[in-house]
Every structure is written in C-alpha cells, then in structure tokens.
Amino acid sequence: MSNLIELANISKSFGGNLAVDNVTLELFPGSVHALMGENGAGKSTLMKILAGVHQPDRGGIFKNGRKIAFTTPRDALDFGISTVFQELSLLPNLTIAENMFLGREPVTIFRTVDYAKMHAETRKALDDVGLDLDPRTQVSRLSIAERQFVEIAHGIKADASIFILDEPTAALNAADVEVLNKHIRRLRDAGKAIVYISHRMDEIFTVCDTVTVLKDGRLVGTRPLHEMTPDSLIAMMVGRELADLFPARGARAGRPVLEISHFKIKATSKPFSLTVRSGEVVALAGLEGQGQSKIMRALVGQYQPFSGSVTVNGHALDIPVPANAGIRKLRAMGVGFVPExxxxxxxxxxxxxxxxxxxxxxxxxxxxxxxxxxxxxxxxxxxxxxxxxxxxxxxxxxxxxxxxxxxxxxxxxxxxLTLLLIEEPTRGVDVGAKAEIYKLIRDFATKGGAVLVVSRETLELIGLCDRIYVVHGETLVSEMRADRATEHGILDAALVASRGAAQ
Structure with missing residues (x-):
C-alpha cells in the first residue's frame, strides 16, 4: 500500500535547541497512527511542520516521491491536512459559528455575511459529533470540554485526507471519548489517515493501529500496536514500567486540615461532610458532572453553594466565599488552588x-x-x-x-502552604512528567501538607491518593481506601447511588 504522505529525515531547531532530529514518519490511508513521547519529545513540532505552521531546517515532505512544501497552514489545509492542536485555537470573543467559518465566511447575493448558512452548517457539524450547542453561543461561555469538542467538530468537518488530533480527549469524559472514537473509526474506514497524539494508554490501544515513539526529538521506533502492551510502550517511551509511576503512599494521616460539614451544593442536594488531614492525598471521584468541580470551586469562590461550614487549619472559612477575593483569601489561610x-x-x-x-x-x-x-x-x-x-x-x-x-x-x-486544591493535575501531560508530578504532590503531603484532588482519570486517583470520596448527585455517596479501590468499585458506588436516586 502506498502512503498518503511521508515526512523524511525532518530536523528543526529553535534558538539553538534541536526540537526534532532526523525523524521519518509515513502515514497510510485507512490507518490511525499514534504519536507518543514525553512532553518536549518533538511530537507537536513534527505535526506543526506537517500542518504548515513551521518549516523544517532539513529534510522534507513527500507525496508519491515528489517533494512538497507548506509555507502556511492554509497550504496544508488546501492539500487536505486538518489539525486540532492541543492548545485550543478558538477565539473566545466570537461565536461557535464565527470560529468555524473564520476566514471563509459565506456571503449572500448582497455580499454580506450569510449568517443563516453559517448557523445551519455549524449546527450540522455539531450534531455530527453529538454536541447540543447553539451555534450563536460565544466561545467564552463554553466549558473546556465543550471547546475541545468544537475544535474536533471543526477538524472533522473539513474535507481532508489526513487528520492530526493533538490531545483531543484531554478535557473529555468517557462518554464523549467514545463519541470521538466513533468518528475516528468512520474516518479510518473512509480511507483517511489519522495521527493521534495522546498520553492515555487505553485510548491508544482502543483506536490506533500503529505507534511511533519520539524521545528528545529523535525517533525511537515505529511498531504495530498489536505487538505492544501498555507496559512495553511506556518502557519504550521513558524506560520504566507502569507500576513505577506512583510513589509510595503516606504512612499515616495527621491532624485535620480541611473540614467540610453539612455542606449542600444546592437547596435540593443532600448534605455531606468530608475531612482532609495532613500527610494525605484525598480524591473526589465519580462520573462526569456529578458535583466534584462544584465542591472544589465552592471552596475558592467560583461557585456559590447553598449552605454548609468549612474550616481550614481550625479557622472558619465564611461561606459563600467571595468570587472576587476568594483565591487571595484562601492563600492567606495557607491554601493553594491549581485550576484545570x-x-x-x-x-x-x-x-x-x-x-x-x-x-x-x-x-x-x-x-x-x-x-x-x-x-x-x-x-x-x-x-x-x-x-x-x-x-x-x-x-x-x-x-x-x-x-x-x-x-x-x-x-x-x-x-x-498547608493545603492544595488541585483540578486535573496531569491534564495533557506525558507519562514521564506525570510520574514527576505525582512525586511532587506526594512529597508535599509527606512533609505535612494536605491535598484534595479532582481528576477524570480514575486510575490516577487510585494510584496517587490515600482515600477516595465518590461523588454522585452533588453529594458524597461512598468513601474508600485508595489501596483497596478499583475502577469497577468506584463506578459501582456511583451507579448504585444513581439507581437509588431513580427509585
């Protein structure tokens, strides 16, 4: 089978720093090609060369043996290359439709922008990826996950033969990931080539056929994924096994640092209480959108809860926390907030x-x-x-x-500080950097700090934390020790609560 495109012996430097060093990559029709490596390995730089954002210092891009050059992203798009970069490129002050048609707005016979056509075609593109949003909605009002899906819809809508997806699921929940996977399979079956950059092992082995690994800008190798396992792939990337990612848990917890009592997210929510002690890392887990983020944001003034009391290091925190001064107020009490x-x-x-x-x-x-x-x-x-x-x-x-x-x-x-509130500690972060971040968080706890963390990655919470609270219906429905927790157990706790609420 002939390739759709080949990047041959590509090298690229920035200010004396060699970002990509003599890398060759072939893309074939009807294939999903994973591009893996630690942050800084050269993945995004290589794809930006293919997308026309950067030009290589050495090497070239070839089609049927003929060298081609993309001097601008428009050249690459016209050739049939559609890209969704990790850094969201939507303009927040424009609507979804205006972003989707930016630079190529349809016009009426009177040479004015045809908003009706823009909205209709944007609506269809959003429907195609299962996104129920008004095309007239300003992007600044969308969540991170919604913005990511709009980016993906924009890319899939393009009539391209090659799709580059750079961390497309970093802000998506499990249900949204499956919707995306469905579209990736549809594109693959239509003979398209997809480059898939992700740090989530389950996604790589679910949707990809082939994997190329880069390290320090150099090519480590290209392998069929059916010959690989998650452990062997991680070892290929960073030289260590999956079990080595997480540091040892703390020996024992100390005094209470954060105490939340009789807390109600809304007037109709059931009250709950939780405690985070010095020396421990505690998780808020559960299905997407069940209140984990609201609990976290209520502590820093970005969400106004109905009622409850909070103490930090024995000092009362007035609820609701003022939105315009919450972060500074918490900082004065020894609390840091790391947003998603x-x-x-x-x-x-x-x-x-x-x-x-x-x-x-x-x-x-x-x-x-x-x-x-x-x-x-x-x-x-x-x-x-x-x-x-x-x-x-x-x-x-x-x-x-x-x-x-x-x-x-x-x-x-x-x-x-004595307390860290962390949302998605490793969103869009490679395996090697994840291990370093996990160690930094654990070291903070070992030295007497307390950590409350929210993450969409259940395995991350199980490996990193000491205790896990399962959230469902904007209240706590279960508490378990992390060393005894499983993905199935956490999901079962949430689903049991869901069935109970429905009865």
Missing part, C-alpha cells in the same frame, strides 16, 4: 517562569512587583521541579504542557 485550565486560569503565559512562581510567594501582599528576596526560593523551586527550559527567565508560553504544569505547581510548592 492552566493557560486561561493559572499561568501568565507571556511572563517568565520566575515571575509566575514569585506571584504565588507574594500573593498575600499588596502590589504586583517582583520582589528580589524571593529570588532564591524561585531558583530552588525551578531546580527541584526539573523544569525543562533554558532558565527561569524563559517565557512560560514557550514551554511544553508538562513543564507548564510543573511551573503552576511550583508556584504553590515554593510557598508556605
């Missing part, structure tokens, strides 16, 4: 690493100037986090997703 959306809610992408870390150190002080006496703490945090960058002065926006997540964690780990 690190780009829009967590980091200042245009500022250097040292400023992003120092912001957490001076959060309780007035003003917004970089304090010199924080320099040693920042440099210590930078070194201990193993952040891959040219130095603390590098712009955070230039880092890979895993290294950006480390910077966000460093902001709070460098400060004198």
């Amino acid at each position: 959306d690190r780009k829009d809610e967590g980091l200042f992408l245009g500022l250097p690493i040292h400023h992003n870390i120092a912001i957490g150190l001076q959060a309780t002080h007035a003003g917004f100037s970089y304090a010199r006496h924080y320099r040693s703490e920042v440099e210590t945090a930078f070194a201990s986090m193993n952040i891959k960058a040219s130095g603390p002065s590098a712009a955070v926006g230039s880092l890979s997703g895993g290294n950006q997540q480390k910077v966000l964690l460093a902001r709070y780990l460098a400060a004198d």
Whole structure:
C-alpha cells in the first residue's frame, strides 16, 4: 500500500535547541497512527511542520516521491491536512459559528455575511459529533470540554485526507471519548489517515493501529500496536514500567486540615461532610458532572453553594466565599488552588517562569512587583521541579504542557502552604512528567501538607491518593481506601447511588 504522505529525515531547531532530529514518519490511508513521547519529545513540532505552521531546517515532505512544501497552514489545509492542536485555537470573543467559518465566511447575493448558512452548517457539524450547542453561543461561555469538542467538530468537518488530533480527549469524559472514537473509526474506514497524539494508554490501544515513539526529538521506533502492551510502550517511551509511576503512599494521616460539614451544593442536594488531614492525598471521584468541580470551586469562590461550614487549619472559612477575593483569601489561610485550565486560569503565559512562581510567594501582599528576596526560593523551586527550559527567565508560553504544569505547581510548592486544591493535575501531560508530578504532590503531603484532588482519570486517583470520596448527585455517596479501590468499585458506588436516586 502506498502512503498518503511521508515526512523524511525532518530536523528543526529553535534558538539553538534541536526540537526534532532526523525523524521519518509515513502515514497510510485507512490507518490511525499514534504519536507518543514525553512532553518536549518533538511530537507537536513534527505535526506543526506537517500542518504548515513551521518549516523544517532539513529534510522534507513527500507525496508519491515528489517533494512538497507548506509555507502556511492554509497550504496544508488546501492539500487536505486538518489539525486540532492541543492548545485550543478558538477565539473566545466570537461565536461557535464565527470560529468555524473564520476566514471563509459565506456571503449572500448582497455580499454580506450569510449568517443563516453559517448557523445551519455549524449546527450540522455539531450534531455530527453529538454536541447540543447553539451555534450563536460565544466561545467564552463554553466549558473546556465543550471547546475541545468544537475544535474536533471543526477538524472533522473539513474535507481532508489526513487528520492530526493533538490531545483531543484531554478535557473529555468517557462518554464523549467514545463519541470521538466513533468518528475516528468512520474516518479510518473512509480511507483517511489519522495521527493521534495522546498520553492515555487505553485510548491508544482502543483506536490506533500503529505507534511511533519520539524521545528528545529523535525517533525511537515505529511498531504495530498489536505487538505492544501498555507496559512495553511506556518502557519504550521513558524506560520504566507502569507500576513505577506512583510513589509510595503516606504512612499515616495527621491532624485535620480541611473540614467540610453539612455542606449542600444546592437547596435540593443532600448534605455531606468530608475531612482532609495532613500527610494525605484525598480524591473526589465519580462520573462526569456529578458535583466534584462544584465542591472544589465552592471552596475558592467560583461557585456559590447553598449552605454548609468549612474550616481550614481550625479557622472558619465564611461561606459563600467571595468570587472576587476568594483565591487571595484562601492563600492567606495557607491554601493553594491549581485550576484545570492552566493557560486561561493559572499561568501568565507571556511572563517568565520566575515571575509566575514569585506571584504565588507574594500573593498575600499588596502590589504586583517582583520582589528580589524571593529570588532564591524561585531558583530552588525551578531546580527541584526539573523544569525543562533554558532558565527561569524563559517565557512560560514557550514551554511544553508538562513543564507548564510543573511551573503552576511550583508556584504553590515554593510557598508556605498547608493545603492544595488541585483540578486535573496531569491534564495533557506525558507519562514521564506525570510520574514527576505525582512525586511532587506526594512529597508535599509527606512533609505535612494536605491535598484534595479532582481528576477524570480514575486510575490516577487510585494510584496517587490515600482515600477516595465518590461523588454522585452533588453529594458524597461512598468513601474508600485508595489501596483497596478499583475502577469497577468506584463506578459501582456511583451507579448504585444513581439507581437509588431513580427509585
């Protein structure tokens, strides 16, 4: 079978840093090709070369033996290459339809924008991926998962022969992932080639046929996936087995750090109570959208609960927490909040690493100037986090997703905090960086800190945490020790609660 396209001996450098080094990749029709590797391995750079965002320094792109060049993303799109990058590219101040047709708006006979046609075609594209959204909705009002699915719908709608999906499911729940997988299979069966970049092993083995692994910008190898196992693939990527990802759990818990009592998310919700102690990592688990995020966000003022009491280190936290001062108020009580959306809610992408870390150190002080006496703490945090960058002065926006997540964690780990509230600690992060982040979280707990974490990845919660609370119907329905928990047990607890609520 002849290939659809070949990237031959591609090399690319940025400022003296060799991002891709002599990599060759072939894409065939009717195939889903996984591209794997740690953050910074060169995956996104290689795909941006294929998508016309970057041009290679050496090597080239070939079709039927003929060298072709994409000088712009439009060249690649016209050739038949559709890309959904990990960094969401939707413009938040425009509607879904305006984003879908940006730069190619249909016009009426009067040469005005044909909004009716735009809305109708956008509605069909959204329906095709099972997304019930009004095309006139402004993107800024969408959740992270909804924005990701709009990106995917945009890509699938294109009449392309090659699809590049870079972390397409990072913000999707299990049901949405299966919808996406259905469309990927449909595209594959239609003779398309799909490049699938993901750090979720179950997805790779579910939808992909072939895997190529990159490490430090170089090609490790290409293998049929039926010859691989998750352990052998991880070993190929990072040189260690799956069981080595998670550090040992804490010996025992100490004093209560966070106590939530008689808490009600809504007036109709059942009240619940929970405790997080020093030295332990505690999870909020369950089916998507059952209240985990609302519980977390209520603690920092981003959601207003109906009632309840909260104490942090024995001091009462007034409920509801003010939305405009919640983060600063919690910081003064020794609490750090690590949001899911690190780009829009967590980091200042245009500022250097040292400023992003120092912001957490001076959060309780007035003003917004970089304090010199924080320099040693920042440099210590930078070194201990193993952040891959040219130095603390590098712009955070230039880092890979895993290294950006480390910077966000460093902001709070460098400060004198007793409690961390963490949403999706490893969203869009590779296996190697995950192991490092898990160790950093566990080290924080071992030194006497307390952690409350929310994640869509159940195996992550089982491996990382000490205790797990299962959330369903905006209340707690079960509590279990993580070392005795299973995916089936957590799902069963949620489903039993669901059946009980329906009776």
